[in-house]
Amino acid sequence: MDRRGVAAWCLYDWANSAFPTVIVTFVFASYFAKALADSPEQATGQWGMAISLSSLLVAVIAPVLGAVADMAGRRKPWLLVFTLLCVSTGAALWTVLPDPAFAVRALVLVGLANLAFELAQVFYNAMLPDVAPRAMIGRISGWAWGLGYAGGLVCLALCLVLLIQPSPPHFGLDAATAEPVRATALFVAVWYLCFAVPLFRLTPDRRSRGLAVSTAVVHGVRQLFGTLRDLSRHGNIVRFLLARMLYTDGLNTLFVFGGIYAAGSFAMDTQEILLFAILLNVTAGLGAAAFGWIDDLIGAKRTILISVLALTIFGGAILLAESKLWFYLLGAALGVFVGPAQSASRSLMARLAPAELRTEMFGLYALSGKATAFLGPALVGWIALWAGSQRLGMSVILAFFVAGLLLLLPVREIR
Numbered sequence: 001m002d003r004r005g006v007a008a009w010c011l012y013d014w015a016n017s018a019f020p021t022v023i024v025t026f027v028f029a030s031y032f033a034k035a036l037a038d039s040p041e042q043a044t045g046q047w048g049m050a051i052s053l054s055s056l057l058v059a060v061i062a063p064v065l066g067a068v069a070d071m072a073g074r075r076k077p078w079l080l081v082f083t084l085l086c087v088s089t090g091a092a093l094w095t096v097l098p099d100p101a102f103a104v105r106a107l108v109l110v111g112l113a114n115l116a117f118e119l120a121q122v123f124y125n126a127m128l129p130d131v132a133p134r135a136m137i138g139r140i141s142g143w144a145w146g147l148g149y150a151g152g153l154v155c156l157a158l159c160l161v162l163l164i165q166p167s168p169p170h171f172g173l174d175a176a177t178a179e180p181v182r183a184t185a186l187f188v189a190v191w192y193l194c195f196a197v198p199l200f201r202l203t204p205d206r207r208s209r210g211l212a213v214s215t216a217v218v219h220g221v222r223q224l225f226g227t228l229r230d231l232s233r234h235g236n237i238v239r240f241l242l243a244r245m246l247y248t249d250g251l252n253t254l255f256v257f258g259g260i261y262a263a264g265s266f267a268m269d270t271q272e273i274l275l276f277a278i279l280l281n282v283t284a285g286l287g288a289a290a291f292g293w294i295d296d297l298i299g300a301k302r303t304i305l306i307s308v309l310a311l312t313i314f315g316g317a318i319l320l321a322e323s324k325l326w327f328y329l330l331g332a333a334l335g336v337f338v339g340p341a342q343s344a345s346r347s348l349m350a351r352l353a354p355a356e357l358r359t360e361m362f363g364l365y366a367l368s369g370k371a372t373a374f375l376g377p378a379l380v381g382w383i384a385l386w387a388g389s390q391r392l393g394m395s396v397i398l399a400f401f402v403a404g405l406l407l408l409l410p411v412r413e414i415r
Contacts, residue, residue: 014151015195021152035098048377066363085116091189142292149285247404253376288339300348
C-alpha cells in the first residue's frame with residue numbers, strides 16, 4: 001500500500017468538504033434565505049430548485065463521463081477539470097450582494113459549482129479500490145469521510161472566527177454589504193484548491209490507454225449503452241443503486257435545507273447556524289471514522305442499515321423538537337450516523353463494481369444519488385410553500401429513508 005498516495009487521496013475529502021458544508025448547507029444557504037429571498041418558504045423553494053436542476057444534470061452526465069474515463073484509463077485529468085470549475089464558480093459567489101436583484105446570479109453560480117463538485121466525486125470515488133487494499137476499503141473510505149467532516153469543521157470554524165464573528169470585521173471588510181459572509185466563498189475556494197494539490201502530485205492514477213479523446217468518447221458511450229442493455233447481469237448492483245437512490249436523496253435534501261430550516265423554524269442567526277454545523281461535523285466525522293472499522297468487520301450493507309435506521313429515528317425527533325436545545329442535541333445524535341451511511345455506501349460500491357467497469361459503475365452510482373435528487377428538494381420546497389410549514393415539508397425526508405431501507409434488505413454483499 002502506498003501510504004503517501006492513500007493519505008493524499010483522503011486529504012481530497014478534507015479539501016472538497018468545505019464547499020457543501022459552508023456554501024450549500026450552512027453559510028451561503030442562510031445568507032440567501034436572509035438577504036436575497038422574501039421569506040423562508042421562498043428561499044426553500046428557490047434554493048431547492050437550483051440544487052435540483054444541477055443534480056438532474058449530474059444524473060445525465062456522470063454515467064457517460066464515467067464510461068469515457070474507463071476507456072481512456074486515467075481519472076485525474078477529469079478530476080482536475082471539475083475541481084477547478086467548482087473552485088472558480090464558487091469563488092464568484094463573492095459578487096452576490098445582499099439584494100434580491102442578485103438572487104438569480106446566486107442560484108446560477110451555486111448550481112454550476114454543485115454540478116462540478118458532484119462530477120468530480122465520480123472520478124475521486126472510482127479511485128478508492130485502486131488506492132486501498134481490499135481488506136481495508138471500509139476503513140480508508142471511512143477515514144477519508146471522517147477527514148472530510150473534519151475539514152468542513154475547521155473551515156467553518158475559521159469562517160466564524162476570522163470573517164463572521166469579529167465586529168468590526170477584519171481585513172477591511174464592509175459589514176453593510178455583507179462582505180464578511182460573502183468572503184467565505186473566497187475562503188472556501190482557496191481551501192479547496194490548496195488541499196487538493198497533494199492528490200494530483202502523490203496519488204497514483206491508472207495508465208492512459210493512448211486513445212484519442214474522440215475514440216474514447218465513442219467507445220465509452222457504446223460501452224455504457226451495452227452495460228445498460230445488460231443490467232440484468234448486474235441485478236445485485238441495480239438493487240443497491242435503487243436503494244441508495246432513495247436514502248441518499250433523503251440525506252442530500254437534509255444537507256440542502258439544514259441551514260434554511262434552522263434559520264426559518266428556530267430563528268437561528270448565522271453564528272448560531274455555524275456553531276450547530278461545527279457540532280454536526282464533529283459527530284459526523286467521529287461516526288464515519290469509527291464505523292469504518294465496523295464496515296470491514298460486519299460488512300458495508302449492515303453498516304448502512306444501522307445508519308439509515310438511526311437517521312430515520314433521530315430525523316423524526318428533530319421535526320418534533322420545539323426548542324433550540326433539543327434541536328442541537330438531536331442534530332448531534334443524527335450526525336453520528338450521517339458519515340457511516342455515506343462512507344459505507346462508497347465502500348459497498350467499490351466491492352460490488354467489476355474492475356473493468358469501475359468508473360462507469362461509479363458514474364451510475366452518481367446517477368443513483370442524483371436521479372431523484374431533484375425530487376427531494378422539489379417536494380420539500382413545494383410542500384413547504386403549499387402548507388406554509390417548513391416542518392411539514394421536511395417530513396418528506398423520512399419517507400425517503402424508509403423506502404431506501406426496504407430496498408436495501410435483499411442486496412447481497414460480496415465480502
